[in-house]
């Protein structure tokens with residue numbers, strides 16, 4: 001630990017305020033593109049914010065849940081940006097911590113067993129495909145993660161925020177998912193929402209991607225497709241995530257956490273592609289911050305550069 005608890009608490013509180021600024025709203029601009037390039041509002045996802053009154057409580061709880069990872073400090077891995085190959089981002093104040101963890105899952109509505117299993121298997125793509133040490137398991141009781149397939153579109157609360165949702169309410173919404181839903185949608189949507197539950201925000205809110213968007217075009221586009229005024233577009237599209245509230249390096253428009261945005265709102269006319277499944281960099285980052293085996297260096301809160309560097313046998317070194 002490099003700072004005292006009160007400083008840390010202040011930092012967490014600030015982070016939670018920053019987080020809330022970017023999540024405290026209704027619909028995010030993301031969504032599946034239909035053939036004509038329009039964003040389908042119904043297919044969009046939003047990160048559901050906690051009610052205002054819970055921000056401070058959530059910040060304190062995040063520190064309690066994750067005491068040794070005192071976000072800003074430990075997750076900086078020293079002063080070196082050692083996460084260079086990793087492009088997914090994490091809201092540090094919503095992080096579950098590096099200890100292997102299992103989140104229980106329940107369903108709000110009566111749901112057939114095959115559908116329950118299929119949904120949980122996609123939540124677990126982060127574990128089984130990406131190799132993260134955090135997993136999801138169905139429970140007959142009330143889960144940490146509670147899924148509804150009712151109205152409300154697609155959303156999840158972010159990371160440890162799910163602890164603050166009353167147990168009779170869902171933490172994740174997957175409107176209309178059935179066994180007939182295409183497998184591609186299970187990958188694109190459920191794996192994405194699971195990412196929010198692990199604490200990953202939207203990649204398209206990264207500064208480098210936001211900087212590609214032409215505000216004038218965005219105002220026109222989102223007024224037409226979503227009915228948003230300029231203030232809403234500023235908040236939802238043009239305000240990048242705060243640098244101190246996230247870790248990660250280069251933004252990745254192919255991340256599962258990035259949705260498609262059309263070329264008609266960018267300066268260069270090129271769309272922001274958006275990811276359709278967990279990609280290699282998503283996997284690498286998730287496995288790094290949620291290791292399957294707790295590294296001793298992280299165990300005592302001394303996560304440092306050495307523990308997070310990628311290394312290989314010297315025999316593999318490239319001679320140039």
Ligand SMILES: [Zn+2]
Nearest residue numbers: 045046047202
């Ligand atoms: Zn989302």
